Amino acid sequence: MIKGVIFDLDGVLVSTDEMHFEAWKMLAEELGIDKFTKEDNKRQKGVSRMESLEVVLSKGGRIYTATEKEEMAERKNNFYKELLAGLDENAILPGAVDCLKMLRSRGILIGIGSVSKNAPLILARTGLMEYVDKVSCGLDITRSKPDPEVFEVAANKLELKYEECLVVEDSLAGIVAGRAAHMKTLGVGTEYVQLRADYEAPGLNAHIDWETILEV
Numbered sequence: 565m566i567k568g569v570i571f572d573l574d575g576v577l578v579s580t581d582e583m584h585f586e587a588w589k590m591l592a593e594e595l596g597i598d599k600f601t602k603e604d605n606k607r608q609k610g611v612s613r614m615e616s617l618e619v620v621l622s623k624g625g626r627i628y629t630a631t632e633k634e635e636m637a638e639r640k641n642n643f644y645k646e647l648l649a650g651l652d653e654n655a656i657l658p659g660a661v662d663c664l665k666m667l668r669s670r671g672i673l674i675g676i677g678s679v680s681k682n683a684p685l686i687l688a689r690t691g692l693m694e695y696v697d698k699v700s701c702g703l704d705i706t707r708s709k710p711d712p713e714v715f716e717v718a719a720n721k722l723e724l725k726y727e728e729c730l731v732v733e734d735s736l737a738g739i740v741a742g743r744a745a746h747m748k749t750l751g752v753g754t755e756y757v758q759l760r761a762d763y764e765a766p767g768l769n770a771h772i773d774w775e776t777i778l779e780v
């Protein structure tokens with residue numbers, strides 16, 4: 565039986581995945597890399613800031629030092645935070661709040677499993693924190709998805725067994741991480757079919773058979 569649902573943040577509850585793309589694009593342009601596309605951005609979903617930077621740099625031809633890379637990652641984060649400054653409840657994806665309310669009314673605990681170090685800020689600015697019991701984010705972990713750590717930390721904070729949790733994800737790295745944590749998975753978002761999760765839906769506003777999912 566499922567007692568807790570652990571939601572990824574970017575691309576599942578909020579549309580900040582678009583802002584990540586914009587910010588990386590700004591950095592790429594500064595570096596003279598014009599081949600960074602939406603297709604490349606798919607490989608950045610759910611992975612850490614430094615791993616995401618490597619995706620951008622792989623589209624250019626230059627080698628950089630570790631210090632230069634740290635500076636670039638910080639620069640991208642500053643662009644991203646500028647975009648986050650305008651963030652409010654309008655960034656919440658359709659169906660997310662109704663879904664959180666419905667789960668809570670059934671006594672299901674709500675966790676966040678996001679590798680973003682900006683997750684607490686995003687939850688506060690959108691007002692989503694009101695519906696969340698525990699947050700596991702980039703500040704709590706040393707390994708990003710597809711490693712299961714972020715979801716294991718969330719389950720531990722919720723004081724649930726891993727098998728009692730369902731992971732909701734929009735990225736392949738996240739679905740692999742959820743499986744590795746021995747949790748059931750629900751894949752959502754534009755690429756949901758390719759994720760090959762246990763359950764799937766285009767979004768949280770689509771029909772989801774929660775009766776079946778929660779009883780398993």
Ligand code: B16
Binds near residue numbers: 574575611683
């Ligand atoms: P930050 P999630 C992930 O969040 C994003 O999907 C990924 O694109 C980003 O690189 C990562 O957070 C780190 O974010 O730079 O804000 O620490 O999908 O796990 O909620």
Ligand code: MG
Binds near residue numbers: 573576735738
């Ligand atoms: Mg995501």
